[in-house]
Amino acid sequence: xxxxxxxxxxxxxxxxxxxxxxxxxxxxxxxxxxxxxxxxxxxxxxxxxxxxxxxxxxxxxxxxxxxxxxxxxxxxxxxxxxxxxxxxxxxxxxxxxxxxxxxxxxxxxxxxxxxxxxxxxxxxxxxxxxxxxxxxxxxxxxxxxxxxxxxxxxxxxxxxxxxxxxxxxxxxxxxxxxxxxxxxxxxxxxxxxxxxxxxxxxxxxxxxxxxxxxxxxxxxxxxxxxxxxxxxxxxxxxxxxxxxxxxxxxxxxxxxxxxxxxxxxxxxxxxxxxxxxxxxxxxxxxxxxxxxxxxxxxxxxxxxxxxxxxxxxxxxxxxxxxxxxxxxxxxxxxxxxxxxxxxxxxxxxxxxxxxxxxxxxxxxxxxxxxxxxxxxxxxxxxxxxxxxxxxxxxxxxxxxxxxxxxxxxxxxxxxxxxxx
Amino acid sequence: xxxxxxxxxxxxxxxxxxxxxxxxxxxxxxxxxxxxxxxxxxxxxxxxxxxxxxxxxxxxxxxxxxxxxxxxxxxxxxxxxxxxxxxxxxxxxxxxxxxxxxxxxxxxxxxxxxxxxxxxxxxxxxxxxxxxxxxxxxx
Numbered sequence: 001x002x003x004x005x006x007x008x009x010x011x012x013x014x015x016x017x018x019x020x021x022x023x024x025x026x027x028x029x030x031x032x033x034x035x036x037x038x039x040x041x042x043x044x045x046x047x048x049x050x051x052x053x054x055x056x057x058x059x060x061x062x063x064x065x066x067x068x069x070x071x072x073x074x075x076x077x078x079x080x081x082x083x084x085x086x087x088x089x090x091x092x093x094x095x096x097x098x099x100x101x102x103x104x105x106x107x108x109x110x111x112x113x114x115x116x117x118x119x120x121x122x123x124x125x126x127x128x129x130x131x132x133x134x135x136x137x138x139x140x141x142x143x144x145x146x147x148x149x150x151x152x153x154x155x156x157x158x159x160x161x162x163x164x165x166x167x168x169x170x171x172x173x174x175x176x177x178x179x180x181x182x183x184x185x186x187x188x189x190x191x192x193x194x195x196x197x198x199x200x201x202x203x204x205x206x207x208x209x210x211x212x213x214x215x216x217x218x219x220x221x222x223x224x225x226x227x228x229x230x231x232x233x234x235x236x237x238x239x240x241x242x243x244x245x246x247x248x249x250x251x252x253x254x255x256x257x258x259x260x261x262x263x264x265x266x267x268x269x270x271x272x273x274x275x276x277x278x279x280x281x282x283x284x285x286x287x288x289x290x291x292x293x294x295x296x297x298x299x300x301x302x303x304x305x306x307x308x309x310x311x312x313x314x315x316x317x318x319x320x321x322x323x324x325x326x327x328x329x330x331x332x333x334x335x336x337x338x339x340x341x342x343x344x345x346x347x348x349x350x351x352x353x354x355x356x357x358x359x360x361x362x363x364x365x366x367x368x369x370x371x372x373x374x375x376x377x378x379x380x381x382x383x384x385x386x387x388x389x390x391x392x393x394x395x396x397x398x399x400x401x402x403x404x405x406x407x408x409x410x411x412x413x414x415x416x417x418x419x420x
Numbered sequence: 421x422x423x424x425x426x427x428x429x430x431x432x433x434x435x436x437x438x439x440x441x442x443x444x445x446x447x448x449x450x451x452x453x454x455x456x457x458x459x460x461x462x463x464x465x466x467x468x469x470x471x472x473x474x475x476x477x478x479x480x481x482x483x484x485x486x487x488x489x490x491x492x493x494x495x496x497x498x499x500x501x502x503x504x505x506x507x508x509x510x511x512x513x514x515x516x517x518x519x520x521x522x523x524x525x526x527x528x529x530x531x532x533x534x535x536x537x538x539x540x541x542x543x544x545x546x547x548x549x550x551x552x553x554x555x556x557x558x559x
Contacts, residue, residue, distance in 0.1 A: 034440060034441050034442075034533075035440055355496065356474055356494060356495035356496065356497075356498075358473060358474055358495055358497070358498075358535070358538070359495050359496045359497045359498075361535070362445065362497050362534070362535065362538075363442065363445055363497075365533075366440065366441035366442045366444075366445055366533070367442055374473070389474075389494075414442070418442075418445065418446055418449055419449065419496045419497075
């Protein structure tokens with residue numbers, strides 16, 4: 001059993017979390033890459049999958065596979081029950097108020113496009129959307145599309161040099177034309193944990209709806225959409241131990257009832273003739289066509305698995321990994337950590353003086369270490385911080401170890417020596 | 421001067437000498453360090469080779485029917501890979517270049533070890549060199 005304990009980076013022995021037992025549940029972590037044990041530090045791109053998820057999807061294909069919602073046969077009934085149970089699981093994990101507030105989508109990108117498209121239909125030229133300078137392209141480009149289509153104005157909350165949203169500027173950005181505030185929960189590029197609760201509180205004072213990009217939020221701790229006070233919350237399965245190509249959009253009642261559909265097709269209508277149409281009630285109204293059934297069920301399994309872990313212990317371990325990595329990497333001369341917000345998820349983005357991030361990534365891979373290099377789909381913030389050619393990003397998960405932090409630091413040092 | 425096929429055989433032999441990819445990359449990096457300096461005034465848009473994630477500049481000339489290649493990159497490993505390509509193609513005749521098998525990146529194991537973007541960039545450079553050779557050969 002796991003129990004939570006106070007830990008410091010140097011006191012691995014005192015950790016109450018059995019990391020090895022956790023790792024044993026992830027088959028993909030048990031392999032060598034280029035002759036070295038895999039050190040997987042690209043968790044902000046996608047997490048590895050536990051047996052609980054792999055076996056659930058396997059079981060579905062072997063025993064329960066059928067299309068949902070429209071069959072009278074037993075398998076279809078079973079598949080439908082599993083799919084709808086996964087929806088309830090998502091609600092539970094987000095602490096949503098009602099199961100019908102959860103729409104299954106392909107991931108955060110589709111969730112935000114859905115809101116931009118459906119919510120966007122009520123917008124007029126000159127209406128304003130507020131985002132932050134810290135956003136992933138998934139929460140920038142859909143608004144650009146809307147800007148090009150109907151002439152909305154995109155306003156940007158600035159970010160400080162250490163990578164924190166400058167909240168003091170938000171009230172000044174809000175005008176009578178502000179229609180939505182959309183920010184990420186946790187920055188994928190820098191790891192900054194944003195004050196989403198405070199942002200939503202300010203928005204509510206002005207009666208402005210809010211959308212939270214939760215791609216990096218859910219993997220690092222329980223999310224409570226009611227406590228955050230947002231209108232929309234988007235998540236991706238692959239970043240939270242579930243399959244790729246599945247995610248969810250939480251939309252507080254009565255949004256889904258009010259918004260027009262996003263896609264048209266089967267399963268989202270009540271009656272169709274060539275003259276008239278009536279839509280199914282939400283969430284079906286937003287799930288046209290056969291959805292990613294096994295993906296949703298896999299996501300449900302991931303969230304169930306996650307819910308059974310000791311969150312305080314996981315958070316303490318991740319905080320200790322972040323502290324250890326910040327210390328070990330920070331000690332390398334010529335290495336600069338990009339993004340030093342006070343509240344961070346376990347992400348360390350860095351550059352080495354005079355060395356191309358891709359070269360570092362290649363040499364780390366040769367040593368069995370998987371990191372992400374480049375601009376992390378967040379060009380604006382990297383440009384602002386003066387690292388337009390990108391960073392090396394090591395993103396940790398609770399299944400990572402302190403030995404892996406040390407392996408990273410050693411490998412970075414070796415890469416630096418080779419490339420200097 | 422060895423012909424391209426002989427240069428490839430030599431590279432394969434040299435690569436086999438190393439136990440792991442870290443050492444192979446060290447070797448590639450060292451090759452890049454021996455690349456003649458690329459004139460800074462040519463590091464402009466006109467000489468940029470597009471299709472790479474890092475910046476690559478490239479120029480060529482024909483001298484006595486032999487292709488003279490110049491190039492560099494802002495990324496150290498890419499510079500080394502350019503040097504590797506030049507070992508095969510620099511100072512060669514158009515006909516020798518066109519007669520060379522292009523799958524040597526596979527044989528060296530580079531296609532599986534490089535990121536997809538870098539491998540694509542490298543293949544793009546080989547194609548560019550072959551187009552230059554085909555033009556010169558009147559194909």
